[in-house]
Amino acid sequence: MKKKKIMSLVLCSLLAVLVPFTVFGQIENNNCYQCTIDLELTDFDNGEYWIQKITYENGATTTINPVDRFTFLMINNNFIPNVDIRNEKGYSLAPIRLISEELGGQVEWDKEKNAAFIQYKNNEIILNAGDENAVINGKTVVLPAAAQIVDDRMYVPLRAVAEAFSADINYNINGIMPFGNPLISIDTRIKKVTKEEAVKLAGAAMEQAYTTFLKNDRYVDGTDSSNKVLAEIRQKIDHIKYKDELAGYWILEGPYEILVDKSTGALFFKYGTNGTGGSASYMEGIYPVDVNDIDVFTRDYFAG
Structure with a gap:
């Protein structure tokens, strides 16, 4: 419990420094x-x-x-x-x-x-x-x-x-x-988040997300298969690194591709297989990171 509070404080502190306000274009909230x-x-x-x-x-x-x-x-x-x-x-x-x-x-x-x-x-x-x-x-x-x-x-x-x-x-x-x-x-927005700050921000968020996911009894069940996947996620969290950039995003390698908004510090996951899904259940996309979602690491690791 103490670790969760510490990680929450770290994440909130980073957000307070890096995300003073959000600026949108003429089309708003269409980034996923x-x-x-x-x-x-x-x-x-x-x-x-x-x-x-x-x-x-x-x-x-x-x-x-x-x-x-x-x-x-x-x-x-x-x-x-x-x-x-x-x-x-x-x-x-x-x-x-x-x-x-x-x-x-x-x-x-x-x-x-x-x-x-x-x-x-x-x-x-x-x-x-x-x-x-x-x-x-x-x-x-x-x-x-x-x-x-x-x-x-x-x-x-x-x-x-x-x-x-x-x-x-x-x-x-x-x-x-x-x-x-x-x-x-x-x-055209002012860039407030550097590449190095993006890695720190993503790392803090992934730590909090991982703590949340460990409460998921459906997938975190103590079996060898579950522990193996958890170890893979843990390893990727420990080695988050810069991969590429767009005009408005830093793109990082982590449990998924992580997009960090250069202006607001908002985090998004890119999941999926780049159009190569082999079944009718195929999905890929971009969606906001929710560190309090108990299924935050379910997609592609434990399901679909």
Whole structure:
């Protein structure tokens, strides 16, 4: 009991230092997803492959398969579902209005000039369809690909826009999305959590979660098989380390992949098999770490 109180105090102290407040983008609280086999669209008898359905925290869904690549987008650590991201000369293009407004900017469209005028904080950006030149705060900047109109929407290179907004941008492939699909992460928030602090924060949280899980009589039953799995979890907790990063997350190796929000210090687990589940019960996804959940380490270790 004393150990639990000490670990709780350590975790709370870290949170108090690292997480003074939370900042969200225009879409809020949409940083988790669950991917399952789409039972309606999958032809289990004659289909060449199974079809997966991703369900986001806000209820939106995306259908994917192992053949067609799908690029996911995250802004300020919130998933922006079903954005049409195009590839031009090896660069990712996305609708400028959607990106600007998700980042908190304002867009005006001049139909006669085929030009977009973007205001973001103290920045002004002018983009003309078919032109590789953008005007950013009065200075001409050459884009890697020209802005283009598709279905009455202007598409522009994502990296150029992100950098104009002083945002961090990261392109991650074979990372946290099913089938190794790419994830573009854009983040404008102030980073308060360093890589080293993320490891400490995750370590304290995993200690408290492990203490909670030891109360789970269903799986912690003293058998050799149970003790073997517990030893594996314990070993991974003792050796939490940095693995990779997104614009808004530190990605750590632990009992699962652990995502630590660089701005808020919030922790998430990435679980599952990267789209390669071999049964209709397959699931993978991202969900928040709950150190008080008695089943916190059940998934993938003792069940499913």
